[in-house]
Amino acid sequence: MLRRIAIAVMAVCSWGALHVQAQKNEFFRPKEVWNDTEGNPINAHGGGVLYYKGTYYWYGEYKVGKTVLPSDATWERYRTDVTGVSCYSSKDLLNWKFEGVVLKANPDDDESDLHPSQVVERPKVIYNKKTKKFVMWIHADSPDYGKAAAGVAVSDSPTGEFKYLGGFRPNDQMSRDQTLFVDDDGTAYQFSSSENNQTMHINRLTADYIRPDGTYVRRFIGMSREAPAVFKYGTKYYMLSSGCTGWDPNSAELAVADSIMGEWTVGDPCTGPDAEKTFYGQSTCVIPIQGKKNAYIACFDMWKKTDLQDSRYIWLPLIINPQTQQMTIPWQTEWNLSIFNNKK
Ligand code: DGJ
Secondary structure: OHHHHHHHHHHHHHHHHHHHOOOOOOOEOOOOOOEOOOOOEOOOEEEEEEEEOOEEEEEEEOOOOOOEOOOOOOOOOOEOOOOEEEEEEEOOOOOOEEEEEEEEOOOOOOOOOOOOOOEEEEEEEEEEOOOOEEEEEEEEEOOOOOOOEEEEEEEOOOOOOOEEEEEEOHHHOOOOOEEEEEOOOOOEEEEEEEOOOOEEEEEEEOOOOOOEEEEEEEEOOOOOOEEEEEEEEOOEEEEEEEOOOOOOOOOOEEEEEOOOOOOOEEEOOEEOOOHHHHHHOEEEEEEEOOOOOOOEEEEEEEOOOOOHHHOEEEEEEEEEOOOOOOEEEEOOOOEOHHHHOOOO
């Protein structure tokens, strides 16, 4: 009995010690386990980052539980059950506090897009200044990816809880990998891989951001781009994206356009070992760093297809030459925001 009590006391003490020591992150270490402020691995895949009133919010796929390959799968559509969309908050982009699961799975309704049996991927959140709502768009799909739809949820607070409004095909077109972008004039757009992932659609949204407004263009026609991450630098628009090879890595491309629904031209921005495979990552978002000029972080997921919960993150600096506007994403094993200090 005494021995059991001693073991229990030791366990509590060592947990306490571990807990207290939940280390402050000083560096980004791409591909390594990245712990939140409680010492747990960050679980926010295919995510996006919103800056709101001095805080960054990171939303992502909350992947919990076993990864399976469904018995009827004719391609490597490894999956975990839908458990919701997570949110983390941070002031410095390195240390993230878990804010909980802000869009929850709905196990009680097997018709719901949020039922565990379905697919919820690539959540992105934007803030609507007019309605004062936080608006989340997700890729909502069936387990065989045949539904190819988008879903929308809203919240009054960045940390939820988000209320799911429903799913649909934007402009009656297929929509899979997707992202959102708000332009300086407040107009928002959804970029989504459509037409069986062959062609990217750029869908302009209604003023409340919860539906497409009916105006859209087809871009990257037949180029099979996925994983779009859109940002603006100066007066130009940029889209980082991947090719289309399931959970496996391929080459990244960075495209640029003078106007958002205009013509886009492409090149590969990654440099360093394994650059041609995007360092084994796939783009998910690009974060403009507040208070720093010309400073952006390019965020990638490093998927582990047979254990999706253990997928890692690759966050790298996006380096801009202000003279030529040339952009590169150089590999770093360890870095922090001081990399931007000597950049103009
Ligand atoms: C690639 C997409 O980018 C991911 O979000 C996911 O849908 C996988 N395909 C599924 O194979």
